[in-house]
Amino acid sequence: MLDRFFGLTPHGTTVRTEVLAGITTFLTMAYIIFVNPQVLGKAGMDPGAVFVATCTASALGCFIMGLYANYPIALAPGMGLNAYFAYSVVGGMGYPWQVALGAVFLSGVGFTILSLLPVREAIVNAIPAGLKHAISAGIGLFLGLIALQNAGIVAAHPATMVTLGALGKPPALLACAGFLALVVLVARGVTGAVVIAIIGTALAGMALGVTPLIGSPVALPPNPAPTLLQMDVAGAFKMGLTAIIFAFLFVDLFDTAGTLVGVSHRAGLLDAQGRLPRLKRALLADSLATTAGAALGTSTVTAYIESAAGTFAGGRTGLTAVVVGLLFLAALFLSPLAAAIPGYATAPALFYVACLMVRGLAEINWDDVTDSVPAVITALAMPFTFSIADGIAFGLIAHCAIKLLTGKARELGLALPILAALFILRFALA
Numbered sequence: 498m499l500d501r502f503f504g505l506t507p508h509g510t511t512v513r514t515e516v517l518a519g520i521t522t523f524l525t526m527a528y529i530i531f532v533n534p535q536v537l538g539k540a541g542m543d544p545g546a547v548f549v550a551t552c553t554a555s556a557l558g559c560f561i562m563g564l565y566a567n568y569p570i571a572l573a574p575g576m577g578l579n580a581y582f583a584y585s586v587v588g589g590m591g592y593p594w595q596v597a598l599g600a601v602f603l604s605g606v607g608f609t610i611l612s613l614l615p616v617r618e619a620i621v622n623a624i625p626a627g628l629k630h631a632i633s634a635g636i637g638l639f640l641g642l643i644a645l646q647n648a649g650i651v652a653a654h655p656a657t658m659v660t661l662g663a664l665g666k667p668p669a670l671l672a673c674a675g676f677l678a679l680v681v682l683v684a685r686g687v688t689g690a691v692v693i694a695i696i697g698t699a700l701a702g703m704a705l706g707v708t709p710l711i712g713s714p715v716a717l718p719p720n721p722a723p724t725l726l727q728m729d730v731a732g733a734f735k736m737g738l739t740a741i742i743f744a745f746l747f748v749d750l751f752d753t754a755g756t757l758v759g760v761s762h763r764a765g766l767l768d769a770q771g772r773l774p775r776l777k778r779a780l781l782a783d784s785l786a787t788t789a790g791a792a793l794g795t796s797t798v799t800a801y802i803e804s805a806a807g808t809f810a811g812g813r814t815g816l817t818a819v820v821v822g823l824l825f826l827a828a829l830f831l832s833p834l835a836a837a838i839p840g841y842a843t844a845p846a847l848f849y850v851a852c853l854m855v856r857g858l859a860e861i862n863w864d865d866v867t868d869s870v871p872a873v874i875t876a877l878a879m880p881f882t883f884s885i886a887d888g889i890a891f892g893l894i895a896h897c898a899i900k901l902l903t904g905k906a907r908e909l910g911l912a913l914p915i916l917a918a919l920f921i922l923r924f925a926l927a
Contacts, residue, residue, distance in 0.1 A: 499512055499816060500512075503515075503567060503814040503815055503816045504567070504814060505813075505814060505816070508813040508814050509813065510811055510812070510813045510814060512816070514810075514811040514812070515569075515811075515812055515813075515814060515816035515817045515820065516816075516820050517810055517811065518569060518807040518808065518810040518811050518812025518817040518820075519569075519807060519812065519816070519817045519818070519819070519820025519821045519823075519824065520820065520824065521688055521806050521807050521809075521810040521812075522569075522571050522801075522803060522804050522806055522807030522810075522812065522817060522821050523571070523820070523821045523824040523825070524688050524689030524692060525688065525689060525690075525691065525803040525806040525807075526571060526573055526691075526801050526803040526804075526821075527689070527691075527692045527824075527828065528691045528692050528695055528843070528846045529551060529555070529573045529574060529576070530548065530551055530552055530555075530825075530828050530831070530835055531692075531695055531834075531835050531838045531842075531843055531846075532576070532579075532695075532843045532846055532847065533547060533548075533551045533573075533574050533579055533795065533796075534547040534548045534551065534835060534836075535838070535840060535843055536579045536580055536582075536583050537579060537582065537583050537594075537795065537796060538583075539583045539584065539587075539588065540582065540583040540587035540588065540594040540597065541587070541594055542594050542723070542724055542794065543719075543723035543724060544835075544836060545719030545720065545723075545832060545836065546719060546720065546721050546722065546723040546724040546725070546794055547724060547794060547795060548718075548719060548832050548835050548836070549718050549719055549720075549721040549793075549794075549829060549832075550721060550724055550725070550790065550793040550794035550795040551573070551574055551795050552718075552825045552826065552828050552829045553721075553793050553825075553826075553829070554573075554574065554786060554789060554790035554793050554795050554798050555571075555572060555573040555574070555798065555821075555822070555825040556822040556823070556825040556826045557786055557789050557790075557822070558571075558572030558573070558782060558783070558785075558786030558789075558790070558798050558822075559571050559572055559818045559819065559821045559822030559825065560818070560819060560822045561781075561782040561785055561786060562779065562782040562783075562786075562800075562815065562818045563814075563815030563816060563817070563818030563819035563821075563822065564815060564819065565778050565781070565782055565815075566775050566778035566779040566781075566782050566815065567775065567778075567814055567815035568757070568761065568766070568775070568779055568814075568815055568818065569760075569764065569804060569807055569808055569812035569813055569814060569815065569816075569817035569818055570756070570757060570760055570761075570779070570800050570801070570804045570818060571800070571801050571803070571804050571807070571817075571818050571821040571822075572782070572783060572786050572798050572799060572800055572801060572818075573798060573799075573801055573825075574790065574795045574796050574797065574798055574799075575748075575749065575752065575796070575797050575798070575799035576640060576847070576850050577636035577637075577639065577640055577748070577850075577854070577885070578636075578745060578748060578749065578796050578797040578799070578885070579795075579796040579797075580639060580640055580643050581636075581639070581744070581745075581748075581884070581885045581886075582594075582597050582601070582796040582797075583796075584643060584883060585883050585884045585885065585886075586600070586738075586741055589883050589884065590741075592736065592738070592741075593729065593732070595727050595728060595729040595732065596729045596732040596733050596736060596738070597733075597741075597796075598724075598727060598728035598729065598791050598794065598796075599728045599729040599730040599731070599732055599733030599734075599738075599791070600733045600738045600741050600742045600745060601728070601745055601787065601790070601791040601796055601797055602728045602730055602733075602788055602791035602792065603730060603733055603734075603742050604742050604743075604745035604746040604749065604787065604797065605784055605785070605786075605787035605788030605789075605790075605791060605797075606784075606788055607742065607746045608746055608749060608750060608780070608783070608784035608787060608788075609781065609784040609785060609788065611746075611750070611780075611784075612777055612780035612781045612783075612784050613777070613781070624751065624913070625868065625896065625908075626860070626862075627860075627861045627862055627868040627869065627871070627872040628871060628872060628875055628892050628893070628896060629751050629857075630857035630858065630860040630861055630872065631857065631858070631861065631871075631872035631873070631875035631876045631892060632748065632751065632857075632875060632876075632885075632888070632889060632892070633752070633854050633857035634854060634855045634856070634857035634858045634876045635875050635876035635877070635878070635879035635880070635885070635888045636748070636854055636879060636885060637850070637851040637852070637853070637854025637855035637856075637857070638851065638855060638876060638877070638879060638880040639851075639879045639880045639883070639885065639888075640847050640848070640850055640851040640854065641847075641848055641851035641852075641855070641880070642880045643847060644844045644845075644847035644848035644851060645662075645844070645848070647672075647840040647841065647843070647844040647847065648662075648668060648669050648672035648673075648840070648841050648844035648845075648848075649662045649663050649664075649666060649668050649669045649672070649841065650662050650664060650669050650672065650673075667702070667705060667707045668702075668707065668839070668840075668841035669841070671698055671701055671702050671705075671707065671841050671842070672698070672841040672842075672844040672845055674698070674701070675694050675695070675697065675698030675701075675841075675842060675844070675845040676694075676844075676845035676848055676849065678693075678694050678697060678698075678845075679691060679693075679694035679845050679846070679849050680849070682694060683849075688806070691846050691849065694845050694846065695838060695842050695843055695845070695846055696834075696838075696842075698841070698842040698845060699837065699838045699839060699842040702839060702841065702842065703837075707839075707841075708837070708839045709837075711833055711834070711836075711837040712833070713833060714831060714833050714834035714837075715830050715831065715833070715834075716830065716832055716833050717830065718829040718830065718832060719832050721793070721794065723794070724793070724794020724795075725792075725793060725794055726792055727794060728791050728792060728794075739923070740886050740890070740920070740923050741886055743886070744885050744886035744889060745797050747889060748797075748885060748889075749783070749787060749797050749799050752799055752800070753779075753780065753783045753799050753800045754780075756799070756800040756801065756802050756804070757773055757776070757779050757780075757800055760800075760802065760804045760805050760808055761773050764805075764808035764812070764813060766813070779800075783798070783799060783800055786798040787799070802853075804817075804818075807821070858872075858876065861873075866899075867896075867899050867900055867903050867905060870895065870899060871892050871893075871895040871896035871899060872892065874891050874892050874895045875888050875889065875891065875892025875895075876888070878891040878892065890920035890923070890924070893913060893916055893917045893920060894917045894920055894921060896909075896913065896917075897909055897913055897914050897917040898917075
């Protein structure tokens with residue numbers, strides 16, 4: 498039955514291979530069940546309820562991707578977008594987290610509509626490659642700053658804005674040791690290196706008395722009620738969060754498209770023209786998971802590049818994603834362990850993800866300043882303004898202005914100037 502439904506034989510795989518691939522993918526991305534409750538907890542959300550929402554939304558996204566799109570690609574709340582949600586939209590702009598969830602819900606609805614319409618390719622293609630890479634790198638820099646802050650390695654300063662933190666204190670030292678251990682484990686090809694580093698750092702902190710010991714790591718799932726169906730969609734409309742909704746939608750759209758193509762290319766799942774079959778179904782899986790995730794109480798759900806670990810292990814069909822979804826449901830019973838993980842233990846994972854994302858800068862065309870300068874503006878503006886949306890806005894405005902003033906208006910098309918004009922209007926009315 499599984500062979501017929503997922504097409505295992507035509508894809509040259511077996512049930513055993515798919516299960517092992519699913520386990521591999523889950524271990525490489527399971528850190529999100531520890532990190533996401535902490536990040537969204539900074540926005541005032543109940544960490545236990547966020548833990549349940551994280552596991553449930555991830556499982557739902559994996560099931561849709563596996564059963565409907567039949568791809569070995571797993572989904573979970575996206576790193577970077579959860580930080581933007583908590584630290585920028587809620588912490589920086591002062592919006593209630595319920596309104597921020599409403600914005601995520603609306604972005605999911607918008608993504609669903611775009612996935613059903615034939616214009617999605619035009620939108621993806623309208624944004625120049627340099628800005629796409631810069632957005633990824635900028636989110637990486639944003640995450641890196643948050644990781645250093647959570648570890649206590651950098652701190653606020655009234656004169657210089659940031660300065661060196663309490664580097665000699667146990668949390669900072671443990672975070673540094675955890676990061677070094679993580680990199681060594683990754684370099685040695687250890688499966689689940691990120692999870693091992695997080696739990697190992699937390700256990701070291703408990704052994705040294707930095708954080709309290711826990712009892713059994715297994716318990717019934719926490720109450721999801723504090724975040725379940727708490728998104729304020731009407732509030733998101735009233736407060737005019739158009740730019741924020743656009744940022745959630747924009748980043749998720751390009752991040753998902755890049756992940757789908759990248760993972761599928763490595764797995765040999767692209768067609769002869771280099772296109773992804775069933776792209777509409779894969780994008781729908783992502784958009785529906787984001788919409789459902791907002792209803793459950795978590796930030797944007799997106800496809801995970803860590804799925805490449807599963808395809809490297811032989812995963813070729815949606816059965817791999819279904820196995821990942823089942824493991825996320827099993828993880829619901831690990832809430833005491835997730836609650837006991839301190840910020841300095843998840844900081845190494847955040848910083849490692851930042852390192853991976855910043856490599857997008859290498860893909861920028863540095864020989865053309867009309868491409869490279871807007872890209873650098875985009876990447877640097879995100880951490881310095883503490884906002885993904887503002888980074889995108891600055892980058893698009895700079896790109897359009899520089900191209901127009903250098904006689905390269907033909908490269909812009911129609912969509913980019915319109916987006917830039919909308920962002921200028923937004924800043925003018927702020």
